[in-house]
Ligand SMILES: Nc1ncnc2c1ncn2[C@@H]1O[C@H](COP(=O)(O)OP(=O)(O)O)[C@@H](O)[C@H]1O
């Protein structure tokens with residue numbers, strides 16, 4: 001049957017005018033195309049394009065020449081719009097479709113069917129704009145409106161009048177409470193009692209993909225096509241569909257008279273958006289289900305028909321094909337909700353929904369603000385309600401972002417006994433968030449900080465030049481303790497570097513040379529040479545140049561201490577560092593030191609927020625582990641990371657940032673330095689933790705700054721060679737990443753792939769000139785007779801080598817290898833990788849465990865005991881006494897045991913102090 005085009009605005013089509021081919025044979029009939037095929041297939045057999053264009057052309061023309069042709073004036077009809085309307089009719093099971101300038105324009109066209117004295121029955125949880133227009137109709141046209149709870153069909157009955165009820169206006173699910181109306185039952189009930197009443201359904205929340213109310217007895221369905229139909233928030237449009245010719249005629253008349261039909265260009269855009277409706281919707285609603293379950297499991301009241309607890313779930317499942325991508329939830333407190341909404345990053349704060357990007361809003365202050373508060377209350381719209389409109393972003397990122405916002409607002413907190421986040425009881429939440437660890441008045445408190453070292457598996461040196469490196473945290477850490485001083489001094493105590501100690505009167509420091517960086521601002525790209533020179537000439541003048549490690553450590557500490565200070569009130573404290581990492585051996589001791597030093601000064605200068613008080617815990621022992629992970633917000637972590645990078649610049653000259661990123665964020669990362677015209681940043685890598693590595697310190701000292709500069713020079717002198725190597729190392733990192741991310745790759749294949757890539761990467765480092773005979777010796781000893789793969793790690797030139805230990809490598813064989821390495825004068829460590837990043841000992845008294853006995857760390861790491869305690873060396877009793885005498889006080893309970901613990905005892909002692917909060 002050929003469609004008839006009504007140039008006055010309505011495109012009328014027979015049902016099932018679908019591009020389904022004719023059956024090839026009566027025995028094998030073709031099935032009609034399914035929804036997503038219909039969406040993607042824009043085809044109007046009656047309007048073939050003369051050039052066979054693949055997409056419908058934009059007829060940007062107000063008038064059309066000729067008399068009696070299909071089109072004469074675009075207000076009445078336009079070919080692009082006709083194509084769109086044909087397409088919408090097709091996917092909506094409708095005979096007639098109209099497109100107008102917005103969803104509200106669609107409703108306006110529909111409401112113009114009413115006349116004074118008519119009555120409307122409408123839901124009580126309608127979109128704010130709908131309410132506004134209904135109010136206008138009531139006051140200006142004289143139409144009576146009954147707002148009724150449409151979740152129970154019987155509640156409508158008393159308001160149905162056989163003559164006066166002209167229209168029933170329904171939304172299901174409602175926005176924003178996601179209430180469900182039984183469209184089929186209500187349509188039937190109304191038709192029985194008031195046969196002339198027109199049933200109108202706003203289907204915007206569902207789109208024709210998930211719900212087609214015309215199939216359930218509705219007379220008119222309208223959508224704000226600005227939402228899911230378009231999907232990209234780049235146009236505004238409204239759609240009206242119906243099957244009744246009489247109704248269609250009236251709608252067409254109004255649209256043509258008013259002139260609000262959709263423009264050609266918006267028609268084109270909407271047609272384009274509809275092609276991906278099904279695929280977008282599938283992704284969006286799958287993520288919404290996860291978000292709804294996540295919030296529900298935390299204990300929030302969640303409104304989403306996909307939850308079994310939703311009262312309208314069964315009715316909705318009968319009528320609709322899916323649950324949509326909007327949900328709302330209550331927090332119990334409006335202010336708390338405002339904080340959560342303001343705290344998200346990925347979820348954009350915006351009205352509207354249906355876009356590929358996720359949105360968060362508070363209906364009472366945004367989309368529904370036009371309804372007065374009393375009416376909102378009367379209709380049960382909670383002031384604290386948060387609406388989430390889910391987009392197509394990665395579900396993990398969305399959940400992550402939401403979780404961080406909930407943590408930062410104080411809505412959820414870590415329960416250490418369950419090792420998971422739980423909802424903070426209503427009432428407490430806000431006070432906790434506001435409390436946000438008020439650092440004022442905490443001058444008299446000690447702070448214990450720790451950060452891990454790292455092992456670079458692939459990409460050292462190359463990472464400085466923009467290549468991706470793959471690195472993971474190791475089980476060895478630097479600890480930094482700040483102890484308040486009451487004598488106007490600041491001091492640095494470097495236990496690992498000859499127990500070096502130095503103090504300065506804060507007023508003697510070269511404050512004139514400081515250009516302070518305001519809180520929140522980033523440090524400029526280049527170091528402030530004026531401050532460095534001033535420090536070298538004054539505070540550091542007495543440190544001889546050959547004492548490079550001490551000089552670098554003091555300079556980086558004082559530089560941060562001064563530049564982070566923003567007022568006349570200079571904090572006074574001692575900063576003592578101790579590490580279980582070998583210093584200067586390529587395992588990132590400098591980065592872990594930098595992270596501790598940066599955190600110390602950021603805390604002392606009150607420039608970072610620490611988490612609100614976590615849920616009260618029992619007195620139970622909480623070991624240093626992943627228990628407190630993510631207690632420190634991402635924002636704080638990023639701030640520490642930026643400043644640790646500044647300290648790394650002082651120590652390394654031209655660092656890539658990979659070491660400090662691992663020290664702050666822990667785990668395993670693929671890191672690409674920004675500024676090389678490609679995708680930069682860091683991405684977590686899974687599948688790393690189960691790998692076993694032997695780290696062997698050659699004990700050959702080397703200078704990272706010099707080695708990094710050396711590679712830079714080689715690149716300048718032999719660009720072709722070095723650029724080729726950089727390219728190859730990038731491929732190695734990419735391949736390693738793919739292998740680690742491939743869940744189907746058998747374990748054996750993963751290990752052999754990584755071994756081969758390590759060997760290849762090492763050879764490139766040899767060519768770059770950063771190996772050392774001692775490293776080649778370690779490589780040889782692990783390869784023969786053990787067949788293991790070894791590469792240098794870190795800057796090279798000495799320092800450490802890393803060896804991958806296969807799962808089936810026997811303990812005795814490992815012990816044998818370790819003995820050989822020790823005999824050669826090397827220091828092996830068997831370490832696990834991928835543990836926590838920056839940690840801060842909780843300052844909350846109830847999380848402290850004072851007076852606990854010193855516990856000895858378990859001997860060794862993993863199955864193999866390293867034969868000797870690693871560097872740093874143990875302090876002599878005299879040195880301990882000397883250290884204790886410096887600025888110690890009974891008020892500072894951590895300093896004395898921090899100094900007197902042996903290196904082996906240090907991790908166990910720290911963990912026993914109480915709860916640690918981690919990034
Ligand atoms: N525990 C520590 N105490 C003081 N300074 C440290 C400590 N750990 C590292 N550093 C500083 O970092 C420098 C080592 O950096 P680097 O040579 O890059 O070695 P790594 O590869 O271990 O990071 C030291 O010379 C010192 O200035």
Ligand SMILES: C[C@@](O)(CCOP(=O)(O)O)CC(=O)O
Pocket residue numbers: 456459460461462463464585586587588589590652654655656657658659704708793794795796799
């Ligand atoms: C050589 C390099 O790639 C790794 C750091 O070396 P080391 O761990 O500090 O020895 C330098 C950098 O990435 O900053």
